[in-house]
Amino acid sequence: MYSYQHPHPAVSIDCAIFGLDEGELKVLLIERKHEPFKGRWALPGGFVEMDEDIDEAARRELEEETGVRKVFLEQVGAFGAPGRDPRERVITIAHLAIVNLHDHKVRAASDASEASWFPAAKPPALAFDHRKILEASLAKLRDKASREPLFVEFLPKRFTLTQLQHFYEVVLGEALDKRNFRKKIMSYGAIKELEAFEVGKAPRSARLHRFDSKAWTVLKKAGRSFAI
Amino acid sequence: MYSYQHPHPAVSIDCAIFGLDEGELKVLLIERKHEPFKGRWALPGGFVEMDEDIDEAARRELEEETGVRKVFLEQVGAFGAPGRDPRERVITIAHLAIVNLHDHKVRAASDASEASWFPAAKPPALAFDHRKILEASLAKLRDKASREPLFVEFLPKRFTLTQLQHFYEVVLGEALDKRNFRKKIMSYGAIKELEAFEVGKAPRSARLHRFDSKAWTVLKKAGRSFAI
DNA sequence: CCAAAAGTGTTAGAGATACACCCATGG
């Protein structure tokens, strides 16, 4: 089955990096400086080194791009249509990453001439097949967010239930009933009320909450899901 | 971001080919004739050619291996730990395939010294990281089967409700209540009763059904899922 | 004082679960 005569394409990784900004789902794009697709926006990425695992490569690129180390990162899938890169055969392995825009100031975000955040739902024209890759990443994000507590990756450690509800509304793309939402999300027993309140925001300041990941681990083992 | 100096690993595809046999979920394995892992069982696979898309390569390998053309085939993901192939760096893109053992006589199945079907839940020792790949493929299969009518890929065109229930019990790994199962599965409106009955089987022969894919397309567009 | 967001319960209906017996037939 294996022989020593076989093709050796280039293999890259690309990252769809998502963040929540002002109640909108954003994706981080970089502006290409060179041909092909010079001047076009693209998902950040790079080549996989010979001695590194695929997700190591993704993590490395992610850190180079955003300066952030500990982030949620997951493989989306391989895209390898011949001709997707006009220079040579490049198979890319798409990844989905989430950064918390509240805790970290993302390096690239300040460097706006080269990298900036765009609405994930309506991105500008993208290089290569990155439009397709972005769509697939978004689909995966929605799927995962509706069954696992992915919001911990997007929100600050202490958050209000309104922030949480906005997260679900943005990701799922539908409006949710406030009372039903609170009832359900609290019923899982993995979100704890804090004694602290938000400062200097709305007319009335909202109670802060945190996600109790230990409680969640226990509940998950007992077969609980986290569907909204 | 792209340069012309970058690594070129080998890229292969591997297929976890599933089938339902005597009410058991089976996976097709081949016996390796050469080193490394000579004599070990492995998932069938091969290298991606320079001018073919990834899923084309998977489809080609699948046909070479099983003689079957039209099958359900979907990407599971890329596996690329350095050293997973002792000879050189090989990144593999795992695929999940389903063949219907009733309609097709799979070519490799008769050629038992080289390829045969094993229980998917307890496979023999496998070459490379194929154990991990098989686990991931099984997980994906379970996930998909519990929300989409995947059974059409496993069962003959005309099937009994008992066969259908067995399918779900095998894939989901839990016993289901007969009455509740029938109520629910029929409530989707995508399974039609036929006037025909099974021949020469059980004491009492069971009514045959078929999946109405046109009706399902309509229902799906209306937002229906197919969860059990 | 008022605009704006926070917070809070109840009810009706849909869907899920639990459960047991008779029927038809081949051997």
Add this chain to the structure above:
DNA sequence: CCATGGGTGTATCTCTAACACTTTTGG
């Protein structure tokens, strides 16, 4: 005639969905 798998209905309970007003406070 009996062992075997085929087929059927109901009651209860849980979960979901719909729905509106009071509270607080910064400007």
